[in-house]
Amino acid sequence: xxxxxxxxxxxxxxxxxxxxxxxxxxxxxxxxxxxxxxxxxxxxxxxxxxxxxxxxxxxxxxxxxxxxxxxxxxxxxxxxxxxxxxxxxxxxxxxxxxxxxxxxxxxxxxxxxxxxxxxxxxxxxxxxxxxxxxxxxxxxxxxxxxxxxxxxxxxxxxxxxxxxxxxxxxxxxxxxxxxxxxxxxxxxxxxxxxxxxxxxxxxxxxxxxxxxxxxxxxxxxxxxxxxxxxxxxxxxxxxxxxxxxxxxxxxxxxxxxxxxxxxxxxxxxxxxxxxxxxxxxxxxxxxxxxxxxxxxxxxxxxxxxxxxxxxxxxxxxxxxxxxxxxxxxxxxxxxxxxxxxxxxxxxxxxxxxxxxxxxxxxx
Amino acid sequence: xxxxxxxxxxxxxxxxxxxxxxxxxxxxxxxxxxxxxxxxxxxxxxxxxxxxxxxxxxxxxxxxxxxxxxxxxxxxxxxxxxxxxxxxxxxxxxxxxxxxxxxxxxxxxxxxxxxxxxxxxxxxxxxxxxxxxxxxxxxxxxxxxxxxxxxxxxxxxxxxxxxxxxxxxxxxxxxxxxxxxxxxxxxxxxxxxxxxxxxxxxxxxxxxxxxxxxxxxxxxxxxxxxxxxxxxxxxxxxxxxxxxxxxxxxxxxxxxxxxxxxxxxxxxxxxxxxxxxxxxxxxxxxxxxxxxxxxxxxxxxxxxxxxxxxxxxxxxxxxxxxxxxxxxxxxxxxxxxxxxxxxxxxxxxxxxxxxxxxxxxxxxxxxxxxxxxxxxxxxxxxxxxx
Numbered sequence: 001x002x003x004x005x006x007x008x009x010x011x012x013x014x015x016x017x018x019x020x021x022x023x024x025x026x027x028x029x030x031x032x033x034x035x036x037x038x039x040x041x042x043x044x045x046x047x048x049x050x051x052x053x054x055x056x057x058x059x060x061x062x063x064x065x066x067x068x069x070x071x072x073x074x075x076x077x078x079x080x081x082x083x084x085x086x087x088x089x090x091x092x093x094x095x096x097x098x099x100x101x102x103x104x105x106x107x108x109x110x111x112x113x114x115x116x117x118x119x120x121x122x123x124x125x126x127x128x129x130x131x132x133x134x135x136x137x138x139x140x141x142x143x144x145x146x147x148x149x150x151x152x153x154x155x156x157x158x159x160x161x162x163x164x165x166x167x168x169x170x171x172x173x174x175x176x177x178x179x180x181x182x183x184x185x186x187x188x189x190x191x192x193x194x195x196x197x198x199x200x201x202x203x204x205x206x207x208x209x210x211x212x213x214x215x216x217x218x219x220x221x222x223x224x225x226x227x228x229x230x231x232x233x234x235x236x237x238x239x240x241x242x243x244x245x246x247x248x249x250x251x252x253x254x255x256x257x258x259x260x261x262x263x264x265x266x267x268x269x270x271x272x273x274x275x276x277x278x279x280x281x282x283x284x285x286x287x288x289x290x291x292x293x294x295x296x297x298x299x300x301x302x303x304x305x306x307x308x309x310x311x312x313x314x315x316x317x318x319x320x321x322x323x324x325x326x327x328x329x330x331x332x333x334x335x336x337x338x339x340x341x342x343x344x345x346x347x348x349x350x351x352x353x354x355x356x357x358x359x360x361x362x363x
Numbered sequence: 364x365x366x367x368x369x370x371x372x373x374x375x376x377x378x379x380x381x382x383x384x385x386x387x388x389x390x391x392x393x394x395x396x397x398x399x400x401x402x403x404x405x406x407x408x409x410x411x412x413x414x415x416x417x418x419x420x421x422x423x424x425x426x427x428x429x430x431x432x433x434x435x436x437x438x439x440x441x442x443x444x445x446x447x448x449x450x451x452x453x454x455x456x457x458x459x460x461x462x463x464x465x466x467x468x469x470x471x472x473x474x475x476x477x478x479x480x481x482x483x484x485x486x487x488x489x490x491x492x493x494x495x496x497x498x499x500x501x502x503x504x505x506x507x508x509x510x511x512x513x514x515x516x517x518x519x520x521x522x523x524x525x526x527x528x529x530x531x532x533x534x535x536x537x538x539x540x541x542x543x544x545x546x547x548x549x550x551x552x553x554x555x556x557x558x559x560x561x562x563x564x565x566x567x568x569x570x571x572x573x574x575x576x577x578x579x580x581x582x583x584x585x586x587x588x589x590x591x592x593x594x595x596x597x598x599x600x601x602x603x604x605x606x607x608x609x610x611x612x613x614x615x616x617x618x619x620x621x622x623x624x625x626x627x628x629x630x631x632x633x634x635x636x637x638x639x640x641x642x643x644x645x646x647x648x649x650x651x652x653x654x655x656x657x658x659x660x661x662x663x664x665x666x667x668x669x670x671x672x673x674x675x676x677x678x679x680x681x682x683x684x685x686x687x688x689x690x691x692x693x694x695x696x697x698x699x700x701x702x703x704x705x706x707x708x709x710x711x712x713x714x715x716x717x718x719x720x721x722x723x724x725x726x727x728x729x730x731x732x733x734x735x736x737x738x739x740x741x742x743x744x745x746x747x748x749x
Contacts, residue, residue: 109627112440232471
């Protein structure tokens with residue numbers, strides 16, 4: 001293989017591909033980045049066997065070929081290269097990388113041990129604006145579980161129909177749902193995707209462009225701006241989340257979102273070792289309180305508009321804050337029925353298609 | 364499917380002398396519902412892991428285990444992303460290793476159809492790891508096959524064993540080992556025949572045919588009984604020292620390869636703190652390998668010496684030359700048999716067996732060797748090998 005590429009593009013792309021490269025695997029080839037110069041462009045790829053990142057970039061290809069080079073070293077080299085084109089030449093188990101007056105000789109890793117990057121079969125399921133997708137992923141994946149005892153909850157349900165795509169995560173204490181209108185597949189597809197893979201997919205673009213989503217039988221892939229992230233799916237039945245959302249939420253409090261978040265953060269300082277933040281909902285807004293006999297008390301009043309019967313509910317402050325921060329816009333509504341039923345956070349008038357449900361803490 | 368692979372997938376034909384196991388596994392594959400968990404029971408070196416790879420390949424290869432395609436090749440090289448090998452880290456298989464398996468088990472396959480998890484020395488699963496594995500075995504995902512390989516199933520949790528289909532593997536006879544060496548490893552027929560008779564199991568015999576120094580070392584080992592007769596018990600110290608030297612040479616050859624492997628590993632993954640655990644895994648495995656290589660040198664010396672005494676015993680009983688292991692020295696064996704005391708020979712064989720077992724545990728190897736050779740070389744014993 002003999003190629004030359006533009007330095008900045010090369011460094012950027014290597015940096016992104018390396019996000020998919022394992023630091024822990026025991027098969028050396030998995031610590032490598034694949035250079036594939038057999039097509040019209042240079043394809044770079046890395047995988048940790050759960051997900052795979054591939055990127056194609058423009059390159060002057062003087063001689064076709066492929067080689068796997070050690071990822072970590074390559075990443076450091078790419079970040080520190082001087083001005084100039086990057087030339088890479090591989091032959092006989094090693095590769096020479098030159099840029100300006102700098103020259104590196106690297107031993108290649110076993111190409112035959114580098115895993116094939118399976119791609120989901122079939123046509124793309126649909127496309128979204130990359131920026132919309134990135135926001136949605138950020139809103140939803142925060143509610144995914146980190147407990148591997150229930151693997152399906154560590155993922156995000158992606159439910160694609162002809163007119164909308166719905167992302168859902170829950171760790172059974174809270175649930176985040178985001179709906180986005182799109183032109184989707186004629187038959188509905190449901191897949192559970194590792195939350196980490198969705199986050200990586202969201203990072204693939206700098207916000208511009210369209211992201212093409214393909215939901216296959218065993219893999220899903222996300223392609224944007226010459227980059228493609230492919231991931232394995234989580235097997236198992238995702239809980240029926242629709243039935244968790246209460247039909248009636250008679251008590252509604254509308255608050256300025258940023259002030260609410262800051263108050264929860266402040267009062268939450270005294271909600272230690274799992275203690276909740278209490279909220280008294282009343283005509284003039286919310287009165288937050290937290291504390292214990294050992295530690296002391298914190299309270300703060302947040303003004304807002306309330307409809308319904310006054311009541312007190314309590315929440316895990318971290319879960320509550322995650323929800324408030326996930327809502328878009330300047331205002332948020334907290335809707336609830338009583339102190340034991342789940343409460344719902346969303347933007348007023350529900351314009352954004354986002355909903356965050358959080359279980360109260362019994363007090 | 365091609366005509367050739369349709370009825371006789373090549374992956375299975377590599378297995379010699381395990382017709383029952385092969386039939387059970389091939390039927391299971393053919394049924395389309397291969398079962399979630401298997402217990403492969405049998406001694407080392409009889410093809411348990413090859414059978415596991417054949418099963419993995421036949422479940423993932425488009426031609427049902429042709430043995431030639433990229434999928435089969437990578438399964439055999441242990442680099443297929445859907446085929447995982449779990450080996451003891453140190454003395455045990457740890458719960459973290461099983462947790463990683465569990466996480467993987469619930470993900471769709473990377474590129475194949477079925478994920479295969481091969482547990483080597485499954486009896487080394489520690490209690491926490493066994494319980495974690497049990498949870499997955501109770502609710503296995505549909506596209507997973509667990510293969511637990513062991514020589515001592517009684518050391519596994521009964522609840523784990525009861526969730527596995529047991530497949531037994533049997534020791535290979537010398538003729539079968541010889542056939543494998545010649546047909547699958549291109550061994551020289553004379554060398555193969557010798558290695559098959561003296562190796563005892565396939566992996567040892569294979570090592571003999573691949574190691575050019577092996578025949579010379581074996582001749583030196585077979586000379587030990589004679590040296591003890593000629594020079595008396597004091598010779599035992601020299602013999603033990605020579606064997607220690609032989610072991611050191613074998614270990615240092617291995618260490619060179621290991622250093623290279625570790626260097627490659629660090630190059631690929633870096634030496635940062637995050638990769639420390641992976642590095643330690645490699646180093647632990649290297650230590651185990653070194654220990655195994657060292658023990659194998661002593662064990663092979665003792666096996667060779669034992670084969671000499673056994674031949675003397677058999678020659679004394681009047682068996683024909685071609686029934687002896689060391690046919691090439693039949694005349695010497697018969698001369699020894701003429702003056703040997705069969706009861707002593709039986710006792711000597713038992714003592715050698717004891718020492719081999721002791722060495723497999725953690726005794727001071729050189730001391731144990733000095734002791735056994737001292738005993739075999741004491742004057743009242745010499746009659747055994749004159």
